[in-house]
Every structure is written in C-alpha cells, then in structure tokens.
Amino acid sequence: MTERFSLPGFVDAHSHAFQRALRGRSEGGDFWAWREAMLLEAARQTPDTVRRDYAAVYRELRRAGYTAVGEFHYLGVPEARAAVEAAAEAGIELVMLLAAYGRGGIPRFRQRSAAEFLGQVETLRAAEVRVGIAPHSVRACPAEWLEEVGAYAAAESLPLHVHADEQPREIEECLAEHGVRPIELLARTGCLGPTTTVVHATHADANELDLLADAGARVCLCPTTEANLGDGYAPVEALLERGIGICIGSDSNVRIDPLEELRELEGIARRSSGRRNVIPVETLLAFGSTEGAAALGLERWPDVSADLAHPSLAGIDLDDVPGALVFGCAADVFA
Numbered sequence: 371m372t373e374r375f376s377l378p379g380f381v382d383a384h385s386h387a388f389q390r391a392l393r394g395r396s397e398g399g400d401f402w403a404w405r406e407a408m409l410l411e412a413a414r415q416t417p418d419t420v421r422r423d424y425a426a427v428y429r430e431l432r433r434a435g436y437t438a439v440g441e442f443h444y445l446g447v448p449e450a451r452a453a454v455e456a457a458a459e460a461g462i463e464l465v466m467l468l469a470a471y472g473r474g475g476i477p478r479f480r481q482r483s484a485a486e487f488l489g490q491v492e493t494l495r496a497a498e499v500r501v502g503i504a505p506h507s508v509r510a511c512p513a514e515w516l517e518e519v520g521a522y523a524a525a526e527s528l529p530l531h532v533h534a535d536e537q538p539r540e541i542e543e544c545l546a547e548h549g550v551r552p553i554e555l556l557a558r559t560g561c562l563g564p565t566t567t568v569v570h571a572t573h574a575d576a577n578e579l580d581l582l583a584d585a586g587a588r589v590c591l592c593p594t595t596e597a598n599l600g601d602g603y604a605p606v607e608a609l610l611e612r613g614i615g616i617c618i619g620s621d622s623n624v625r626i627d628p629l630e631e632l633r634e635l636e637g638i639a640r641r642s643s644g645r646r647n648v649i650p651v652e653t654l655l656a657f658g659s660t661e662g663a664a665a666l667g668l669e670r671w672p673d674v675s676a677d678l679a680h681p682s683l684a685g686i687d688l689d690d691v692p693g694a695l696v697f698g699c700a701a702d703v704f705a
C-alpha cells in the first residue's frame with residue numbers, strides 16, 4: 371500500500387472560476403487591458419456555462435489539494451446557484467462571496483441599490499447557501515453602499531471580502547474621489563473588522579496596514595495571479611510584522627497549485643529581505659489552510675494527503691516532508 375502524508379486541506383479563499391478560460395491567452399498589455407478581455411469572458415457566462423465550466427475548475431482545484439473555495443462572484447444570482455451546484459458535483463466546499471457591484475463593469479453585473487444586493491444575499495441564505503458579503507472594490511461600490519453592506523455583514527457576523535490596493539490607479543482614483551486611500555475608505559465606511567478579508571493589498575501603505583492590524587482583518591494574497599497581472603510584490607514582511615493574518619487564493623486560476631502560491635509568498639519575502647526562512651513552513655501551511663477557512667467562516671473542510679511514493683518526495687525524511695512540499699513539489703503530489 372502506498373504511504374501517504376495527511377494534512378489539512380488547502381483553502382482557496384479567492385477564486386473567479388470563469389477566468390480559468392483566459393489561461394494561456396496573451397491579450398492585455400497591462401492589468402487594465404487584461405480586464406477588458408476578462409469582462410468579455412464574464413459577459414458570455416450563463417447558468418449553463420457556469421454549471422459546466424466551474425465544475426471542471428473545481429475538480430482541478432480539488433485534484434491540486436484545495437478542499438474548499440471562496441468563489442468571489444459578480445455574475446448574477448442564477449449563476450451563483452449554478453456555481454454552488456458545480457462545487458457539489460466536484461466535491462469541494464464552497465462559500466459564495468456574492469459581489470455588490472454598483473458602477474462600472476458590465477451592466478448586468480450591477481444591482482440598482484445596496485438594498486437590492488442585500489435582497490439577493492437573503493435569497494441565497496434562505497436557500498441555505500453559505501454566503502459572504504463581497505463589496506467588489508472601492509471602484510465598483512460608492513461609499514454609501516460600503517456603509518450599508520458593511521453594517522449588514524457586521525450585524526450578521528458574515529465574512530466580508532473586498533478587493534483593495536491591487537493597482538496604483540485604483541488608489542489614485544480613490545484619493546481623487548474620497549481624499550483617502552482604499553483601505554482608509556473601508557475603515558471609514560465600517561467595512562474593516564475581524565471578519566474582513568482584503569484581497570491583494572499589494573500597494574497598501576503603512577497607515578493602511580496599521581488599520582488592517584487594528585481591525586483584526588485578514589489579507590488574501592494571490593501571488594501567481596498578482597505576478598501574471600503585473601500587480602507588484604505583496605508587502606509580506608510588513609504584514610507579518612503587524613501580525614496580520616494571511617490566506618491565499620487562486621484568483622484568476624491562471625495556475626492552480628497551493629504549494630506554488632505559498633512558495634511565491636516566501637520567495638517574495640526572501641528576495642525583499644535577503645534572508646531565508648522568513649515565514650516558518652508550518653505558518654505557510656496554516657496560511658494555505660486554517661487562515662483561509664477562518665476567512666471564509668468555515669469550521670470544517672476535508673483533509674488532503676500527499677503521495678510519499680511520488681518522485682518529488684523520494685528520499686525525503688518524514689520530518690522534512692512539509693518543507694519539501696512547499697519548496698520542492700507541485701500539486702500533483704496530492705493526486
């Protein structure tokens with residue numbers, strides 16, 4: 371019998387499954403040009419395509435060792451239900467992070483008001499879908515929306531996920547509109563708390579990071595996507611110094627491999643600090659599992675196990691398997 375090494379399943383705290391269709395395509399000279407191609411892909415989704423294509427992506431996640439996923443969804447309620455069915459078919463735990471989208475993007479993503487968005491949330495909750503509140507970004511949500519959905523998430527103790535500080539332009543636009551930076555606006559509008567997860571925070575400044583720490587909020591880093599989109603380097607050391615919880619996401623699903631996400635995190639920290647072992651291996655593995663589960667409000671999710679007979683693990687002492695997984699393996703060891 372093949373020996374296996376068990377560990378808590380990986381948790382993908384930030385996925386847009388439909389973006390898997392863009393893998394290998396090269397259009398988009400920068401983030402904003404890529405976004406145009408992404409929006410075209412989003413616009414052609416229907417409940418049927420979501421049901422079929424998301425199931426394939428979720429099977430890929432499952433084979434790569436992810437046993438739970440937070441789907442950050444801005445494609446409408448029927449499509450949200452289809453995503454829930456796709457996850458059930460693929461055997462992965464799903465939390466539907468339903469996006470509030472007030473402006474920009476594609477008209478059919480948008481709700482007319484924060485109240486309409488919260489009505490959609492209530493509809494899904496009534497159908498026993500596990501839901502998180504996801505004001506898409508300070509670009510897509512006016513300040514009044516942030517106040518309304520932030521208050522609802524706090525009152526209902528629901529996870530609140532929001533993109534922020536992925537690209538410098540978003541910060542410039544927020545400063546021009548509100549006179550503050552995105553995470554400062556989230557704090558001002560009641561969207562920062564212990565159930566908040568800020569996705570990316572790539573260009574967060576010291577004050578914004580202090581606000582995250584004071585609130586007990588988490589950050590979700592998606593290093594393979596952030597590299598692919600030219601977002602920048604996550605402020606890994608500055609997050610660690612402040613004790614801010616970190617989880618990971620496959621985001622655009624250009625690459626699906628939790629070990630690679632974790633290796634990238636430590637790689638960014640090593641390159642920027644000139645030191646090794648900036649984040650202990652056990653901590654990295656916790657970022658990949660328990661922190662993600664906490665960010666999604668999940669108490670239980672399945673374990674995963676690595677094949678000790680896999681060539682990448684040949685000759686490795688049992689004590690060194692966790693480190694070998696992070697630094698020397700790809701996700702096919704979980705197959």
Ligand SMILES: [Zn+2]
Nearest residue numbers: 386442533621
């Ligand atoms: Zn995202």
